[in-house]
Amino acid sequence: MKHIFIFGIALVLFTACNSGNEQRTLPILGNRVVVGDTLGLSGLAATYDTGAAIGDTLYPIIPDFAFVDQDSQVVTNATFKGKIYVADFFFIHCPTICPKVKANGLRIYKKYENDDRIVLLSHSIDVKNDTVAALKRHAEKLGIQTNRWHLVTGDHDAIYGIADDYFSVATENPDAPGGFDHSGRLILVDKNKHVRSFCNGTDAEDVDRFMKDIDVLLAEQFGSK
Amino acid sequence: MKNLKCPARGNGDSNQTHRTLSARFNSCAVLGIFLLLLLSACGGTSYAEGERLYKTHCANCHMDDGVGLSALIPPLAGSDFLAAERERLPCILRHGLKDTIQVNGRQFAEEMPGVPTLSAVHVTNILNFINHNWGNQQPPYRLDEVERLLEQCE
Numbered sequence: 499m500k501h502i503f504i505f506g507i508a509l510v511l512f513t514a515c516n517s518g519n520e521q522r523t524l525p526i527l528g529n530r531v532v533v534g535d536t537l538g539l540s541g542l543a544a545t546y547d548t549g550a551a552i553g554d555t556l557y558p559i560i561p562d563f564a565f566v567d568q569d570s571q572v573v574t575n576a577t578f579k580g581k582i583y584v585a586d587f588f589f590i591h592c593p594t595i596c597p598k599v600k601a602n603g604l605r606i607y608k609k610y611e612n613d614d615r616i617v618l619l620s621h622s623i624d625v626k627n628d629t630v631a632a633l634k635r636h637a638e639k640l641g642i643q644t645n646r647w648h649l650v651t652g653d654h655d656a657i658y659g660i661a662d663d664y665f666s667v668a669t670e671n672p673d674a675p676g677g678f679d680h681s682g683r684l685i686l687v688d689k690n691k692h693v694r695s696f697c698n699g700t701d702a703e704d705v706d707r708f709m710k711d712i713d714v715l716l717a718e719q720f721g722s723k
Numbered sequence: 724m725k726n727l728k729c730p731a732r733g734n735g736d737s738n739q740t741h742r743t744l745s746a747r748f749n750s751c752a753v754l755g756i757f758l759l760l761l762l763s764a765c766g767g768t769s770y771a772e773g774e775r776l777y778k779t780h781c782a783n784c785h786m787d788d789g790v791g792l793s794a795l796i797p798p799l800a801g802s803d804f805l806a807a808e809r810e811r812l813p814c815i816l817r818h819g820l821k822d823t824i825q826v827n828g829r830q831f832a833e834e835m836p837g838v839p840t841l842s843a844v845h846v847t848n849i850l851n852f853i854n855h856n857w858g859n860q861q862p863p864y865r866l867d868e869v870e871r872l873l874e875q876c877e
Contacts, residue, residue, distance in 0.1 A: 591834075593783070593784070594783050595783060596783075597783055597784045597786070597792050597795070597796055598783055598786065600792060600795075601786060601792050604792075604793070636795070638794075639793055639794040639795045639833075640792075640793050640794075640795060641793050641794065
């Protein structure tokens with residue numbers, strides 16, 4: 499009797515884990531708003547889909563952008579149309595966390611190297627030094643393909659502004675090592691420009707969890723392959 | 724151990740002396756075991772400071788396991804540079820590196836920042852940690868050797 503009881507518990511636990519994993523849905527991150535008479539969308543810090551009706555719940559989206567990558571190609575939202583992508587902020591001569599974030603980014607890159615449903619996008623926050631040529635050189639040394647991992651530069655304010663939309667910190671600080679403060683987050687964006695997950699890019703275990711989230715999102719948005 | 728003086732508690736008749744002796748023995752034994760543990764702890768983690776400093780100053784780029792990053796940051800684990808440039812390493816830690824170097828047959832040209840605040844003891848401990856980890860088996864640096872090499876930095 500006792501054995502059957504333990505077996506029963508084990509079975510319940512086992513199936514609980516299984517179903518939990520398969521049916522897990524990633525939340526849409528950020529402050530949602532309900533369109534109402536009193537709450538207009540103008541004046542909000544984040545960007546939301548427009549054209550909503552009163553009573554609709556809106557989630558923040560990554561606003562339109564246009565940056566230039568290591569191959570001098572313009573990278574915009576359209577580049578990621580129908581794809582999900584992983585974004586981060588870095589600079590080449592970063593003496594602190596960037597190499598670790600890049601090493602973990604490389605793990606993601608290698609895992610999905612032949613999967614064109616997902617792309618990586620790294621924004622340089624050192625717009626003065628990280629020229630297209632410098633980014634090109636950096637990409638070659640990392641051993642990455644441009645169409646799989648865009649390293650972008652652009653207008654100073656545009657880069658620093660969009661960091662907020664990715665829930666990331668990017669500020670210039672002469673007292674910080676290398677001259678910049680920034681978070682080492684990796685951010686997962688879905689096909690609809692919603693942020694769905696993020697992790698600490700310096701923490702390999704957190705990145706393991708994040709890669710599971712990527713698989714969950716791929717299954718949600720593309721069906722199981 | 725013989726010279727350790729453990730405090731005796733109480734003094735009085737023979738019965739009490741017996742108890743005191745056993746109490747003394749117990750506290751001595753506890754102290755002895757404690758000291759032994761401390762000693763073995765020291766023995767087992769002789770690269771503890773090197774490891775701590777490595778994590779603070781080096782691991783962000785060379786990684787916790789010393790593998791480096793692609794063609795950007797050279798590996799320290801299994802690196803032939805450690806033996807080939809042994810005499811230069813203390814100065815590289817303190818003052819950085821700007822030349823292009825060869826590590827295990829590959830070229831690395833990125834600039835490495837130095838850590839000027841590292842003392843000779845720090846440098847010695849970091850180098851010995853690197854030299855005895857991840858399969859590395861380089862002869863240890865002595866402090867006087869590192870001090871001499873640091874004086875010759877360009």
